[in-house]
Amino acid sequence: MTIASSFFDNTLITQITSPAILDATNVYFGGLDATPLPQVFGVQRSSMTLVKTIGAATTVRTMPSWRINTDTYLYLGSDAVASQAHLYKMDITTGVVNQNNLTPTHSVTAPTTLINDKLHVGDQGGFMHGVDAISAGFTNTAGWPYQDSVNHPTFTGSISAMAYVDPATNNVYFGDVDGHFYVLTPAGVPLTASWPIKPTSDTFQNGALYVPSTGTIAAGTNNGKFFLIHQASHLVYFTYDFGAGVAISNIAFSSPQNVYLVGTSTGRLYYVTAR
Numbered sequence: 001m002t003i004a005s006s007f008f009d010n011t012l013i014t015q016i017t018s019p020a021i022l023d024a025t026n027v028y029f030g031g032l033d034a035t036p037l038p039q040v041f042g043v044q045r046s047s048m049t050l051v052k053t054i055g056a057a058t059t060v061r062t063m064p065s066w067r068i069n070t071d072t073y074l075y076l077g078s079d080a081v082a083s084q085a086h087l088y089k090m091d092i093t094t095g096v097v098n099q100n101n102l103t104p105t106h107s108v109t110a111p112t113t114l115i116n117d118k119l120h121v122g123d124q125g126g127f128m129h130g131v132d133a134i135s136a137g138f139t140n141t142a143g144w145p146y147q148d149s150v151n152h153p154t155f156t157g158s159i160s161a162m163a164y165v166d167p168a169t170n171n172v173y174f175g176d177v178d179g180h181f182y183v184l185t186p187a188g189v190p191l192t193a194s195w196p197i198k199p200t201s202d203t204f205q206n207g208a209l210y211v212p213s214t215g216t217i218a219a220g221t222n223n224g225k226f227f228l229i230h231q232a233s234h235l236v237y238f239t240y241d242f243g244a245g246v247a248i249s250n251i252a253f254s255s256p257q258n259v260y261l262v263g264t265s266t267g268r269l270y271y272v273t274a275r
Helices: none
Strands: 013-016 026-033 038-044 050-055 065-069 071-077 087-091 096-101 113-115 118-122 127-132 172-175 181-184 209-211 216-220 225-230 235-241 248-254 259-264 269-273
Touching: 026 050, 050 096, 065 113, 127 172, 172 216, 181 216, 209 248, 216 248, 225 248, 225 259
Parallel strands: none
Antiparallel strands: 013 026, 026 038, 038 050, 065 071, 071 087, 087 096, 113 118, 118 127, 172 181, 209 216, 216 225, 225 235, 248 259, 259 269
């Protein structure tokens, strides 16, 4: 393995606070400037120069999503200060905050998901937001945000996992801090009365996956558990334990080989045969 000899170093940036995302020319990420105040920075990939700086009210920690519609837009969430967090739509082309959704009252640290012009992201109070990403109001659509008031009446169901959205149905899949797993319809309600289920007490901190051809949900935890769940019956029909303290970092499905590719925090990629 080789490491590139060039790197980005700029005294105007004192801390990088979020994962980065790339477009054809730049790298974008949340951080703190020299003040230090929260910003979103854009660094040109070829020259390694700082080309964009957009101010944020509070620190940005989410993995952003982006889309192009004449201009390029980034979608991000931020920390809550005095019970106020932010969901931002930032116009990277013009370098301004285009929209600011003030619905969240808890920090938004989960990665964002942008599918079919709808932004989904969970927050630390257990709310899953569903925002119309292209409307002038940039507001939650009817039924959103969703919060599990039965299992978490005091807003303790923190969501740090990226939501998986089935592009065909717009159903939303995610887990929470103490092992509940949810499937919501586009209207922001559980798919059936059987959801959520609770197959574990571990945290679902990474994205899940739904495979329509088999009707199977794959999900992993921060403590080594990998589950295959039959969506129609809501039953876990396969479990594999990669070991205590091993986080499932990502899951993909290879249809030709009929296997799940499971990445872990140990740096290993496992092939799990579909069942």
